[in-house]
Amino acid sequence: MASTPMLPPNPAAGNPNLDGNPLVSSPPGTDMTGICFRDQLWLNTYPLDRNLVFDYFALSPFYDWTCNNEQLRMRSIHPLDISHLSKMTGTEYMLSDVLEPHLFVIRKQKRDSSEKATPILTYYILDGSIYQAPQLCNVFAARIGRALFYISKAFSTAASNLEKVGYVDGESDGAAADLKTGKETVDVKEVKRIDHILGSLQRKLPPAPPPPPFPEGYAPPQPPEAEKGSETQQGTEPQLPPVDPIIDQGPAKRMKFE
Known part of the structure; x- marks a missing residue:
């Protein structure tokens, strides 16, 4: 298994893997969502895959150097080996989701037993940049x-x-x-709008039926000009009732919209 140099975030604190000095750096805080970590020199030197992603994560300020994964690294064991982590208790990191080489999701959790682990925080590495998920x-x-x-x-x-x-x-x-x-002015516009609505509804209605015929013997009123001519034609031929210009105007003419 390939490995990278393991250095703590604070060089003045010493390297427990190289010097054997006790670690004095404190664990990271809880809310670090406003921090983004990226080491371009490391990314240009080593490939970012599931085998080396934890070594890259350990360089960030999100890493807790008191976790069980660090103890496995000191024993030259892969820090994500679940067979060893399941036998330990305390804080640990697990690689939950992987989409190489762009996305890696790391979950921080507290292990109480081999079958019980309580999630604490989640971190993700997106194209080499490490963030803490809110x-x-x-x-x-x-x-x-x-x-x-x-x-x-x-x-x-x-x-x-x-x-x-x-x-x-x-x-x-x-x-x-x-x-x-x-x-x-607004009222006039409203009136025009209502007239337009009523006109469209009227055009959608079927045409009005023809009016009923006049009863027998009924003579509709005639205009004054027609009275003189009617006296001369009264005995020769019967007159037809005039057409009502309002009621009987044939089928309604509808506007065609194409």
């Missing part, structure tokens, strides 16, 4: 905080617009007359 509660808090910010901003904008409307209402009579004219 906890779910922090993600929810950030999303809710952002939503509340925009909601508060919307209410502030609405309140400022209402103040402007109130200021316009309290101006002089000339300004009030201009505002009234604007409201009347």
